[in-house]
Amino acid sequence: MKQKETSLNTPHNMNHLDDDFAEDHAGTSDSTPLRSDAFEMDDDLKMELIAKHFKEIMQILGLDLTDDSLQGSPKRVAKMYVQEVFSGLNPKNKPKVRLFENKYKYDQMLVEKDITFYSHCEHHFVPIYGKAHVAYFSSGKVIGLSKINRIVQYYAKRPQVQERLTMQIANELKDILMTDDVAVVLDATHMCVSSRGVSDTNSMTGTAFFDGKFRDQNIKTEFLNYINAKTDLR
Numbered sequence: 084m085k086q087k088e089t090s091l092n093t094p095h096n097m098n099h100l101d102d103d104f105a106e107d108h109a110g111t112s113d114s115t116p117l118r119s120d121a122f123e124m125d126d127d128l129k130m131e132l133i134a135k136h137f138k139e140i141m142q143i144l145g146l147d148l149t150d151d152s153l154q155g156s157p158k159r160v161a162k163m164y165v166q167e168v169f170s171g172l173n174p175k176n177k178p179k180v181r182l183f184e185n186k187y188k189y190d191q192m193l194v195e196k197d198i199t200f201y202s203h204c205e206h207h208f209v210p211i212y213g214k215a216h217v218a219y220f221s222s223g224k225v226i227g228l229s230k231i232n233r234i235v236q237y238y239a240k241r242p243q244v245q246e247r248l249t250m251q252i253a254n255e256l257k258d259i260l261m262t263d264d265v266a267v268v269l270d271a272t273h274m275c276v277s278s279r280g281v282s283d284t285n286s287m288t289g290t291a292f293f294d295g296k297f298r299d300q301n302i303k304t305e306f307l308n309y310i311n312a313k314t315d316l317r
């Protein structure tokens with residue numbers, strides 16, 4: 084895991100490194116740049132500190148925190164960051180995945196497409212949202228379909244760049260399923276591009292990862308055709 088040292092003024096002793104914990108929980112697919120003491124602080128303290136600092140940001144912006152609509156916002160934002168939109172930074176929220184034997188000897192590709200995800204751009208902290216399409220060939224084991232969605236959600240719920248999110252999903256699936264035969268495609272809208280800055284409301288960002296059998300052009304085409312096909316079952 085990549086580790087970064089920065090100093091944060093907290094009342095906690097966050098100086099020692101719990102390497103074993105971090106390694107056990109983060110796994111090999113984790114490439115988010117995390118502080119070496121990222122797992123030291125409990126959620127309550129994180130929320131308390133974020134609320135305190137966010138309140139200051141609101142005050143600096145000139146907002147009157149005695150207004151009854153604004154009063155609760157620092158705590159609301161803190162709770163949303165820690166328990167919801169950035170919950171994927173905490174390894175305790177990593178989905179528990181059970182493997183099953185591929186008893187039915189299914190040897191074709193399995194595709195989980197149109198997985199809706201919400202993430203946040205790590206440069207501007209505004210939403211990225213889109214669809215993930217994931218496929219794999221079983222090397223003898225299979226996982227429950229919902230776990231694929233949960234893995235996508237876990238890594239999406241972090242400050243992200245789309246390229247890293249794509250790789251984290253792919254590497255996690257390769258680790259769990261013990262195979263290189265994994266493909267991941269993400270189509271997403273970045274609100275830092277659409278709602279500010281260049282303000283392009285139409286452009287989308289595509290990222291893709293193909294390994295193992297998916298490097299074969301025919302297999303790749305089969306996967307891409309399937310994710311682009313209209314499946315009107317909903």
Ligand SMILES: Nc1nc2c(ncn2[C@@H]2O[C@H](COP(=O)(O)OP(=O)(O)OP(=O)(O)O)[C@@H](O)[C@H]2O)c(=O)[nH]1
Pocket residue numbers: 204205206243244245246273275276279280281
């Ligand atoms: N590669 C990559 N870039 C991203 C992603 N999300 C946002 N960005 C870009 O990150 C860049 C940050 O660049 P800066 O020039 O420092 O930011 P900025 O001055 O706010 O740039 P503008 O958005 O052009 O106004 C921007 O070009 C964003 O569009 C992502 O997932 N992957």
Ligand SMILES: [Zn+2]
Pocket residue numbers: 204205206207208209273275276
């Ligand atoms: Zn951005």
